[in-house]
Amino acid sequence: xxxxxxxxxxxxxxxxxxxxxxxxxxxxxxxxxxxxxxxxxxxxxxxxxxxxxxxxxxxxxxxxxxxxxxxxxxxxxxxxxxxxxxxxxxxxxxxxxxxxxxxxxxxxxxxxxxxxxxxxxxxxxxxxxxxxxxxxxxxxxxxxxxxxxxxxxxxxxxxxxxxxxxxxxxxxxxxxxxxxxxxxxxxxxxxxxxxxxxxxxxxxxxxxxxxxxxxxxxxxxxxxxxxxxxxxxxxxxxxxxxxxxxxxxxxxxxxxxxxxxxxxxxxxxxxxxxxxxxxxxxxxxxxxxxxxxxxxxxxxxxxxxxxxxxxxxxxxxxxxxxxxxxxxxxxxxxxxxxxxxxxxxxxxxxxxxxxxxxxxxxxxxxxxxxxxxxxxxxxxxxxxxxxxxxxxxxxxxxxxxxxxxxxxxxxxxxxxxxxxxxxxxxxxxxxxxxxxxxxxxxxxxxxxxxxxxxxxxxxxxxxxxxxxxxxxxxxxxxxxxxxxxxxxxxxxxxxxxxxxxxxxxxxxxxxxxxxxxxxxxxxxxxxx
Amino acid sequence: xxxxxxxxxxxxxxxxxxxxxxxxxxxxxxxxxxxxxxxxxxxxxxxxxxxxxxxxxxxxxxxxxxxxxxxxxxxxxxxxxxxxxxxxxxxxxxxxxxxxxxxxxxxxxxxxxxxxxxxxxxxxxxxxxxxxxxxxxxxxxxxxxxxxxxxxxxxxxxxxxxxxxxxxxxxxxxxxxxxxxxxxxxxxxxxxxxxxxxxxxxxxxxxxxxxxxxxxxxxxxxxxxxxxxxxxxxxxxxxxxxxxxxxxxxxxxxxxxxxxxxxxxxxxxxxxxxxxxxxxxxxxxxxxxxxxxxxxxxxxxxxxxxxxxxx
Numbered sequence: 001x002x003x004x005x006x007x008x009x010x011x012x013x014x015x016x017x018x019x020x021x022x023x024x025x026x027x028x029x030x031x032x033x034x035x036x037x038x039x040x041x042x043x044x045x046x047x048x049x050x051x052x053x054x055x056x057x058x059x060x061x062x063x064x065x066x067x068x069x070x071x072x073x074x075x076x077x078x079x080x081x082x083x084x085x086x087x088x089x090x091x092x093x094x095x096x097x098x099x100x101x102x103x104x105x106x107x108x109x110x111x112x113x114x115x116x117x118x119x120x121x122x123x124x125x126x127x128x129x130x131x132x133x134x135x136x137x138x139x140x141x142x143x144x145x146x147x148x149x150x151x152x153x154x155x156x157x158x159x160x161x162x163x164x165x166x167x168x169x170x171x172x173x174x175x176x177x178x179x180x181x182x183x184x185x186x187x188x189x190x191x192x193x194x195x196x197x198x199x200x201x202x203x204x205x206x207x208x209x210x211x212x213x214x215x216x217x218x219x220x221x222x223x224x225x226x227x228x229x230x231x232x233x234x235x236x237x238x239x240x241x242x243x244x245x246x247x248x249x250x251x252x253x254x255x256x257x258x259x260x261x262x263x264x265x266x267x268x269x270x271x272x273x274x275x276x277x278x279x280x281x282x283x284x285x286x287x288x289x290x291x292x293x294x295x296x297x298x299x300x301x302x303x304x305x306x307x308x309x310x311x312x313x314x315x316x317x318x319x320x321x322x323x324x325x326x327x328x329x330x331x332x333x334x335x336x337x338x339x340x341x342x343x344x345x346x347x348x349x350x351x352x353x354x355x356x357x358x359x360x361x362x363x364x365x366x367x368x369x370x371x372x373x374x375x376x377x378x379x380x381x382x383x384x385x386x387x388x389x390x391x392x393x394x395x396x397x398x399x400x401x402x403x404x405x406x407x408x409x410x411x412x413x414x415x416x417x418x419x420x421x422x423x424x425x426x427x428x429x430x431x432x433x434x435x436x437x438x439x440x441x442x443x444x445x446x447x448x449x450x451x452x453x454x455x456x457x458x459x460x461x462x463x464x465x466x467x468x469x470x471x472x473x474x475x476x477x478x479x480x481x482x483x484x485x486x487x488x489x490x491x492x493x494x495x496x497x498x499x500x501x502x503x504x505x506x507x508x509x510x511x512x513x514x515x516x517x518x519x520x521x522x523x524x525x526x527x528x
Numbered sequence: 529x530x531x532x533x534x535x536x537x538x539x540x541x542x543x544x545x546x547x548x549x550x551x552x553x554x555x556x557x558x559x560x561x562x563x564x565x566x567x568x569x570x571x572x573x574x575x576x577x578x579x580x581x582x583x584x585x586x587x588x589x590x591x592x593x594x595x596x597x598x599x600x601x602x603x604x605x606x607x608x609x610x611x612x613x614x615x616x617x618x619x620x621x622x623x624x625x626x627x628x629x630x631x632x633x634x635x636x637x638x639x640x641x642x643x644x645x646x647x648x649x650x651x652x653x654x655x656x657x658x659x660x661x662x663x664x665x666x667x668x669x670x671x672x673x674x675x676x677x678x679x680x681x682x683x684x685x686x687x688x689x690x691x692x693x694x695x696x697x698x699x700x701x702x703x704x705x706x707x708x709x710x711x712x713x714x715x716x717x718x719x720x721x722x723x724x725x726x727x728x729x730x731x732x733x734x735x736x737x738x739x740x741x742x743x744x745x746x747x748x749x750x751x752x753x754x755x756x757x758x759x760x761x762x763x764x765x766x767x768x769x770x771x772x773x774x775x776x777x778x779x780x781x782x783x784x785x786x787x788x789x790x791x792x793x794x795x796x797x798x799x800x801x802x803x804x805x806x807x808x809x810x811x812x813x814x815x816x817x818x819x820x821x822x823x824x825x826x827x828x829x830x831x832x833x834x835x836x837x838x839x
Contacts, residue, residue: 047795050614057568202624202787203698228696229782229791232680237695240687376798407800410568411561414576445575448564 040222041507041521043245044234044252048227049205052189052197054173055124061169062251062519063225066207067108068173068191071099071118071166074429076514078329080163084113084174084192094158094471101149105214107176108196115145117177122153125171135159135433136166160467161433168429169517194218203227219509219525231258238504239265244526247501249276249427249516254500255379256313262502271316272512274499275327275428278312278320278378280388280420280492281452287369287419289362294352296489301338302345302395307387309495312380316500320493323482328431330475332482345395360396368398369419376406381422384494413450423452424497428515436463436481453490536824540817544810551809552596555802562800563588566612586612599806608807613799618807621792626811628698629788632711632781633773635704639712640719640769647716648723652750655728663720670717675776679710679783696785707784711776715769722765726758733757760831767823771816 049063071085087100105113122143131137141154159165166172179190189197194217195207204226209218226243228234234252237243239262246252247270254262256271263269280303284290305319321338324331349367354360360367371388373381385401392399399420404412412418426434438446441463442454453459462484466477485491501520503510508527513520563583583589587598602609608618651663670678686706687695697703730736731754739749777790789808796804828834 203785226696226785227787228785229795230785233683233696233783233785236680236683236688240683240691240695242687242695242697406798407561407565410564414564447575447578448568 039220039526040224041220041245041524041526042224042226042243043519043521044228044237044243045204045225046227046229046252048202049200049225051186052200053186054169054175054189054191055121055171055186057130057170059170060225060250061517062248063197063205063207064169064173064189065193065518066195066223066521067189067193067197068169068175069193070168070173072163074164074167074514077327078164078428080167088163090158090162090471094162095155097153097155097162099151099153101151102214103149105192106212107174107178107190107192108210108212109176109178109190111176111178111190113174113192114148115151116148117174118151119143119145120177121174124175131171134165134168136162136172160437164429164433195223198222218521223521228252231255235262235502238262238267238502241504241506244504244507245501245510245524246503248499248513248519249274249497251519253379254502256316256498256500259316259500259502260314267502268505268507268510269500269502270510270512272499273318273325273327274497274516275325275431276497276516277322277324277425278317278494278497279323279423279425279452280494281423281450282420282491283416283418285416285454289352289354289367289369290419292352293488293490294348295354295367296492298345298348298352298395299392299397300489300492301341301348302391302397303338303388303492303494304340304391305337305494306340307391308384311383311387312378313495313498316498317495318498320495321486323435323485323491323493324425324432325496328428330432330478332475332479335486340391342391342394349396354396356396358396359393359398366398367396368400370400370402371420371422372402372404372409372412372418373422374404374406374409377409378422378424384422410448414446414448416450421450422494423450427517429517432478433467436478437467440481440485441467453485455488455490458488459484459490532828533825536821540821544813544817547813548600548806548810549596551813552599552806555805555809556592556595562586562612562802565799599803603807603810608810609803611796611804612801613795613804618803621804622789622807622811625787625789625792628786629774629777629781629790631698631704632707632777632786632788632790633770635708636711636715636773636776637766637770639708640715641766643712643716644719644723647720648727649750651720651724652727652731652754653747655731660724664724667717667720670713671721673714675710675714676779676783678713679706679780682706682710698784698786703784707780707786710783711773711780714776715766715773719762719765719769722762723758726761727754730754730757756830760827760834763823763826763830767819771819774812774815 045060045062047060049060050058052059052064052067054064054068069084071083072088073081073083075081084102084105085099086102089098090096091098101113101115101118107113111117125131126137127140128137136155136159139155139157139159141156144152144154146152174192175186176190179188181187192214194210194213194215196210197205198208199206204224207223209221211217228237228243231253234243234246235258238246247254259269259271282290282296289295309315309317309319318325319337321335322332349360353362354367355362371385373385375382382401382403389399389401413421423439425431426438437444438449439452440454440459442451442456442460459481462481466474466481469477499512499516501510501512506526506528508525509523511520511523561579563579563586566586567578567582587595599609606619608622610616611618611621647663647667651660654660683695683706686693693706694703727750731749735753736749739753744752774790777788778794781788781791782794789811792804793808795801796808
């Protein structure tokens with residue numbers, strides 16, 4: 001054996017050994033990173049949990065929902081269910097709310113949940129300017145402690161949707177009065193919920209089960225929120241087993257295309273009808289042609305909703321004719337979804353006086369309008385706008401598309417600098433009142449969310465009547481609003497946005513949440 | 529030499545100032561009103577009065593030159609202001625995140641350095657033979673593939689299919705491998721061509737013939753004689769590529785859920801968080817200028833001709 005061959009052998013051995021060592025290192029390290037997940041549900045979120053003060057509006061909904069509980073829960077189909085209040089009674093035509101509080105409930109720091117804790121919490125938000133968008137806050141008069149487990153709330157007028165408001169995540173949920181600084185400043189997130197925060201950083205949060213929780217405890221010991229801003233990475237992490245749960249509109253959104261990709265890769269995907277509606281809004285203040293109901297009707301019948309459902313949601317979204325899906329309480333009588341009929345649309349435009357071949361004109365003015373789209377608001381909306389552009393051209397309307405980012409949309413929508421735009425209704429538990437009042441009542445400042453349609457003379461009285469209707473007349477009053485919108489083609493509901501979630505094979509018993517603001521961990525058990 | 533370096537430092541400072549003015553102008557001229565976004569954080573429904581109040585609070589109503597001078601004065605003292613979105617001190621956020629981005633760029637640069645030298649030498653050593661063609665092909669494919677796609681492929685192959693590396697996180701060396709490879713692959717490919725072409729040119733010089741006549745092997749000549757001749761060119765190209773990696777960090781950090789400066793910058797841009805965007809841009813520009821300055825000095829040290837010419 002010559003010297004050279006010995007050198008070669010030594011080199012080969014070293015190469016082989018280092019390779020084997022490298023592989024062993026990677027396997028061991030990998031085992032270390034993935035071990036210890038037994039009993040831990042890992043959920044992907046798009047951003048850090050942030051400031052979880054339940055009386056502020058900055059934190060991640062899902063994280064707040066884990067720790068803080070309301071008086072009532074919003075159940076499937078809008079059913080109001082007991083939580084920290086076991087019973088309630090509306091008296092004095094809705095101006096008085098008598099609450100019976102749950103006994104033997106403690107905050108995670110040991111402080112008792114009682115009438116004084118309720119009063120202390122209410123005083124941190126009710127009646128303040130920052131909460132004036134809620135009827136309960138705007139119309140609040142006083143709170144009276146009857147005894148340790150009974151409180152009575154008084155309002156100047158009956159607040160519309162009061163019980164629904166008390167199910168919101170913020171600012172109505174309960175923080176431990178013991179957890180704040182001497183001056184009352186918020187210090188740490190301490191609630192009565194089944195999870196307490198153990199760690200929080202920019203890369204995620206860790207929650208551990210609260211053993212003194214008053215109700216059924218979660219089926220696993222730890223819940224981790226992992227910040228994964230990139231949707232492709234979230235999907236890969238789920239497939240690789242690094243994450244157990246993704247989805248939801250506000251947790252870690254999953255598009256229908258992504259859901260389909262995961263489904264075809266064998267991942268468990270849950271797609272259910274949601275409670276948000278995608279609506280095309282008309283700004284008749286900006287385009288005179290849109291003042292004419294015939295033009296709006298023409299647009300309504302000139303749209304192929306099934307194609308939009310296909311483009312945005314791979315056909316998973318149900319096409320819409322109503323403002324609200326059936327999952328929203330008091331969503332009203334169902335209307336027939338208009339089938340796309342270009343000839344009918346052209347006839348309507350002719351009737352409205354818009355004539356000619358190609359792009360129609362009236363008094364020498366072409367029928368042209370612009371749609372504003374933000375991919376950040378609705379991923380894929382640019383493609384939908386392109387579908388509309390081609391369909392509008394078919395009936396003689398020139399539609400141009402202006403793509404903007406989130407911040408620009410937030411400037412242009414309240415300033416009403418658009419002709420057409422996509423809107424999303426507020427979703428449960430805020431609807432139907434949130435969207436009906438916020439998006440249609442012209443006297444109500446709806447901020448950056450803007451208005452879907454305004455008609456001070458005809459629509460406002462109907463909305464006002466619905467707002468002041470008694471519980472018994474509420475449904476019929478809202479129906480009048482829906483009917484007016486439908487008969488005047490004031491809006492073009494396109495589809496009901498589905499609720500999409502995907503989970504790993506470790507997750508058993510998954511059930512979709514009642515609202516997209518909740519984190520659906522309750523029914524989950526971990527296997528393997 | 530020292531006077532040359534001090535001259536370059538002054539030029540760099542001037543460049544930094546001009547770049548900060550340009551960045552400030554671009555950031556404030558972007559459409560959208562940050563006051564609306566901030567007001568939205570305070571209450572879900574915001575009125576026009578709320579927006580006006582926020583605009584007044586954060587000084588959006590002040591004249592632009594005043595806003596710029598105020599920001600620059602604070603930044604020089606290390607005070608980058610408060611994030612409009614999170615309310616956190618931007619300087620503290622940057623401090624926490626700088627080491628993450630530095631790890632990404634340093635690892636990517638090391639990968640690019642080793643990868644490019646390996647591919648370049650293989651190509652030069654086996655010029656116009658199969659290993660050369662393979663190295664060239666690999667470099668061409670890698671150089672033409674965008675980083676986000678490379679990252680997705682690597683994650684799919686090594687995390688989803690083989691389960692060797694984690695899909696995300698900054699949890700130690702094992703989790704650094706894929707981000708380093710993703711960010712370093714493109715520069716490695718570009719630089720390998722610099723090495724390969726440089727070595728080929730150097731191997732055509734007369735001193736190579738002399739070395740061969742002395743009985744040295746091709747590999748010995750490549751390492752000992754040709755390599756030192758391509759160092760200045762290589763350093764210049766490496767400097768440019770490392771500077772460009774900052775852009776890569778903006779894409780790659782969110783992809784692997786690394787909470788670095790690139791990710792902070794991206795979040796800042798989306799939210800119109802001027803304080804964050806300005807501070808990040810200033811960091812990026814400073815980094816770029818420092819890298820170029822280092823490369824210039826390095827080139828002067830390694831190339832006697834350049835040193836004489838400049839002095």
